[in-house]
Amino acid sequence: xxxxxxxxxxxxxxxxxxxxxxxxxxxxxxxESYVGGEEYRRSGHLTRYNLExxxxxxxxxxxxxxxxxxxSVIGTYISFLFDFVKCR
Numbered sequence: 001x002x003x004x005x006x007x008x009x010x011x012x013x014x015x016x017x018x019x020x021x022x023x024x025x026x027x028x029x030x031x032e033s034y035v036g037g038e039e040y041r042r043s044g045h046l047t048r049y050n051l052e053x054x055x056x057x058x059x060x061x062x063x064x065x066x067x068x069x070x071x072s073v074i075g076t077y078i079s080f081l082f083d084f085v086k087c088r
Contacts, residue, residue, distance in 0.1 A: 029043075029045065032045065033045070033070050034068075034070045034071055034074070035068070035071070036066060036067065036068025036069075036070060036071060037066055037068055038066075040066050040068075041061060041062075041064075041066050044061070046060070046061050046064060
């Protein structure tokens with residue numbers, strides 16, 4: 001009986017929660033969008049045009065500036081929140 005309990009505990013510790021499994025791709029996209037720059041470029045999230053070859057897509061991806069707007073907007077918003085808290 002004790003061995004079965006240990007085995008069940010071991011399985012529970014090594015399993016992945018179903019919510020994480022279901023949302024893994026979305027969470028990865030959000031992380032790459034937040035980090036931006038080279039991480040976003042390597043991920044290939046730039047929308048591909050119809051009839052675009054792989055070479056054309058790679059060239060466009062290389063020449064597209066990938067400024068990290070997510071991180072700057074979130075940083076600005078957080079600074080406003082903490083400035084508001086500081087003023088009170």
